[in-house]
Amino acid sequence: MAKTTESSTRPRVGLFVTCLVDLIRPSVGFAAVKLLEDAGCDVAVPAAQTCCGQPAYNSGDKADARALALNTIAAFEGFDYVVAPSGSCAGMLKHHYPELLGDDPQSAEQARAFSERVFELISFLVDVRGFDRVEADFQSTVTYHDSCAGLRELGVKQQPRKLLASVNGLTLTEMEEAEICCGFGGTFCIKYPDVSNAIVEKKTANIAASDPDCLLAGDLGCLMNMAGKMSREGRAIEARHVAEVLAGMTDEPAIGQSIEDKK
Amino acid sequence: MKPTSHAFKSNAKEALGNEPLRRALGGIKRGFVANRARARANLPEFEDLRDEAKAVKEHTLAHLDLYLEAYEKKVVETGGHVHWASSADDARAAILKICRDAGAKTVTKGKSMVGEEIAINEHLEQAGITPVETDLGEYLIQLRHEPPSHIIAPAIHLTKDQVEADFRKTHTELSPERVLEEPEQLVSEARAILREKFLAADVGITGANLLIAETGTSVIVTNEGNGDLTQCLPRIHIVITSIEKVVPTLEDADTILRVLARSATGQEFSTYTTFTTGPKREGDLDGPDEYHVVLLDNGRSEMLGGEFHDMLRCIRCGACMNHCPVYGAVGGHAYGWVYPGPMGAVLTPTLIGVGEAGHLPNASTFCGRCESVCPMRIPLPKMMRHWREREYENGDTPALYKAGLKLWAFAAKRPALYHRLTGLVSPLLSRFGRKGRFASMPLAGGWTDHRDLPAPQGKTFQQRWRERETRR
Numbered sequence: 001m002a003k004t005t006e007s008s009t010r011p012r013v014g015l016f017v018t019c020l021v022d023l024i025r026p027s028v029g030f031a032a033v034k035l036l037e038d039a040g041c042d043v044a045v046p047a048a049q050t051c052c053g054q055p056a057y058n059s060g061d062k063a064d065a066r067a068l069a070l071n072t073i074a075a076f077e078g079f080d081y082v083v084a085p086s087g088s089c090a091g092m093l094k095h096h097y098p099e100l101l102g103d104d105p106q107s108a109e110q111a112r113a114f115s116e117r118v119f120e121l122i123s124f125l126v127d128v129r130g131f132d133r134v135e136a137d138f139q140s141t142v143t144y145h146d147s148c149a150g151l152r153e154l155g156v157k158q159q160p161r162k163l164l165a166s167v168n169g170l171t172l173t174e175m176e177e178a179e180i181c182c183g184f185g186g187t188f189c190i191k192y193p194d195v196s197n198a199i200v201e202k203k204t205a206n207i208a209a210s211d212p213d214c215l216l217a218g219d220l221g222c223l224m225n226m227a228g229k230m231s232r233e234g235r236a237i238e239a240r241h242v243a244e245v246l247a248g249m250t251d252e253p254a255i256g257q258s259i260e261d262k263k
Numbered sequence: 264m265k266p267t268s269h270a271f272k273s274n275a276k277e278a279l280g281n282e283p284l285r286r287a288l289g290g291i292k293r294g295f296v297a298n299r300a301r302a303r304a305n306l307p308e309f310e311d312l313r314d315e316a317k318a319v320k321e322h323t324l325a326h327l328d329l330y331l332e333a334y335e336k337k338v339v340e341t342g343g344h345v346h347w348a349s350s351a352d353d354a355r356a357a358i359l360k361i362c363r364d365a366g367a368k369t370v371t372k373g374k375s376m377v378g379e380e381i382a383i384n385e386h387l388e389q390a391g392i393t394p395v396e397t398d399l400g401e402y403l404i405q406l407r408h409e410p411p412s413h414i415i416a417p418a419i420h421l422t423k424d425q426v427e428a429d430f431r432k433t434h435t436e437l438s439p440e441r442v443l444e445e446p447e448q449l450v451s452e453a454r455a456i457l458r459e460k461f462l463a464a465d466v467g468i469t470g471a472n473l474l475i476a477e478t479g480t481s482v483i484v485t486n487e488g489n490g491d492l493t494q495c496l497p498r499i500h501i502v503i504t505s506i507e508k509v510v511p512t513l514e515d516a517d518t519i520l521r522v523l524a525r526s527a528t529g530q531e532f533s534t535y536t537t538f539t540t541g542p543k544r545e546g547d548l549d550g551p552d553e554y555h556v557v558l559l560d561n562g563r564s565e566m567l568g569g570e571f572h573d574m575l576r577c578i579r580c581g582a583c584m585n586h587c588p589v590y591g592a593v594g595g596h597a598y599g600w601v602y603p604g605p606m607g608a609v610l611t612p613t614l615i616g617v618g619e620a621g622h623l624p625n626a627s628t629f630c631g632r633c634e635s636v637c638p639m640r641i642p643l644p645k646m647m648r649h650w651r652e653r654e655y656e657n658g659d660t661p662a663l664y665k666a667g668l669k670l671w672a673f674a675a676k677r678p679a680l681y682h683r684l685t686g687l688v689s690p691l692l693s694r695f696g697r698k699g700r701f702a703s704m705p706l707a708g709g710w711t712d713h714r715d716l717p718a719p720q721g722k723t724f725q726q727r728w729r730e731r732e733t734r735r
Binding site: 019021022023024025026027030043047053056057058060061062064067068072099146149153180181183185187189190191193194195197198199200202224228229232252254261 | 452588592625626650653655664667668672676698708709715718719720725
């Protein structure tokens with residue numbers, strides 16, 4: 001583990017919690033904090049953050065998306081890094097803010113400078129902090145879904161697998177079509193529920209065919225979609241954010257499960 | 264053809280319930296997708312070639328007027344005719360005039376998406392001229408009076424059994440006892456029927472995959488050889504194509520051909536790649552007496568330099584739809600017009616209006632797989648988003664959806680208010696969702712009709728974090 005102890009060299013990381021983790025699954029946020037601290041970072045959580053703005057941006061509402069982008073950039077001023085436990089939100093901050101704010105020279109420059117400091121959690125740990133193993137136990141056979149934005153906008157592919165390989169007791173079994181969308185797509189799943197359902201049905205069939213105990217991924221939106229589908233289908237496969245497993249914080253019931261289910 | 268893009272939702276629902284269609288779509292993964300991946304892996308310079316192909320098109324588009332004029336000059340020099348068509352109407356009129364002047368009764372057709380775009384078959388039929396599609400897939404859908412469901416595999420939605428049934432229904436002159444079980448038997452029946460048509464046709468119409476400015480050449484790629492028979496046998500050859508197909512040189516055409524077939528079918532090169540320059544020359548053994556090129560604009564020149572400029576690089580390989588999870592679920596007909604999948608989601612609104620086709624750029628998860636395989640590196644999701652922006656600005660976003668969005672944005676732009684609200688809502692929902700999930704929830708039917716909704720853990724992260732900070 002690459003630990004830096006001297007406080008003067010500890011980078012200051014602002015955690016972009018993401019609205020879904022904030023609302024639905026705070027344990028992912030605490031797992032992210034633990035991993036970042038283990039990687040020698042000082043972590044703070046600005047209270048002025050809300051949502052990255054994707055629902056507005058992807059619905060064509062540029063004005064609100066811009067306002068939220070500027071809000072996020074201001075909230076994270078002064079941090080060495082901005083890290084999010086989501087490829088989708090990190091991709092928004094890193095790649096879409098500069099595009100969204102490109103029209104106005106001053107905001108464009110702000111967005112560009114901000115963009116350089118933004119990372120998805122797992123790729124930050126591996127690529128920036130040189131993390132190559134974690135100290136965690138998880139007695140489970142898992143399969144990993146590559147969420148679209150993390151994979152295609154940020155190149156998150158090997159990093160989670162590399163760290164998962166160091167988890168005691170964990171076996172990774174790859175599913176077919178791990179790189180294919182789960183059908184969540186943010187507001188897509190609400191606007192086109194039938195199509196979204198057809199896509200997630202294929203995904204859960206692929207997950208089940210790899211016969212895991214647990215599904216992992218790096219984005220809570222996708223995980224809620226797949227976990228919700230699996231529980232509706234009566235499949236006994238749990239779903240967790242990869243950060244929970246890497247941080248060794250798997251005491252909480254899995255996504256969509258209750259304490260009784262866990263027992 | 265009358266578009267049904269506005270009915271995407273009901274089209275999609277119908278498609279999802281169509282078992283033969285879903286079986287047929289399942290084959291794309293084993294076929295096109297696997298073959299493209301293999302072709303890409305076998306060519307180390309593939310990614311560089313994509314950049315080169317993109318650069319060729321970008322250069323051409325930046326000087327499109329010059330290259331089109333140079334192309335026209337060469338076509339005329341080599342004995343051909345160029346007909347400029349600013350609209351679909353103009354193109355139809357030009358083609359009909361050539362056919363009428365020739366006294367044509369039947370016209371054979373090679374596969375052409377621009378032909379579909381201007382609905383040339385219907386137009387010719389109304390004028391008493393019989394168009395016969397000679398590409399097998401196009402022939403099949405012509406028999407069924409259906410539009411194509413894929414830009415390179417127009418009948419990909421059909422299964423073998425459906426084709427057999429259509430042949431038995433249509434080819435009534437053949438023995439009903441004949442065996443039509445194997446694909447080879449179906450193909451050979453179609454071949455025998457079409458051979459007669461090739462020989463009888465007065466005019467042959469093909470599309471063009473590329474036009475070459477330095478030589479005045481049109482290029483078609485096919486796997487059946489039907490395009491060659493269509494353009495060589497009749498007395499008159501008409502190329503129906505669009506202005507963005509032009510490239511400067513033969514070498515540029517080669518660059519694009521190297522990515523085209525690999526991206527489309529995974530072939531290194533399609534079975535036939537035919538370069539056609541002018542009509543039959545003195546001493547040529549065969550070829551048409553007249554060679555016409557109908558060059559369609561139909562809104563394309565207005566895309567130059569604008570938000571949808573990049574779409575003009577499209578070479579119609581179909582890789583975007585082959586890799587699209589939405590297309591893979593619903594197929595091409597759900598998109599309701601000529602061009603389906605991600606390329607259609609961008610192009611269709613420019614051609615038939617965003618009022619009719621507004622669903623298409625919305626019906627995407629933005630997974631980005633289309634852009635990642637597009638040989639011309641067209642940022643398809645970004646352009647779909649541009650359509651959504653236009654719809655939003657025009658007030659075409661559904662009212663209830665917009666109201667919800669506005670309410671959410673109002674709170675999200677006010678962090679203190681937002682965290683007070685979420686700090687109330689999350690613990691409350693958590694209390695109702697003791698099972699860890701909801702099987703149904705008011706206003707969330709879109710989600711809970713198909714899947715459970717995971718319940719919040721309780722207090723928000725922000726609440727817990729502040730509590731932790733206070734304790735420290």
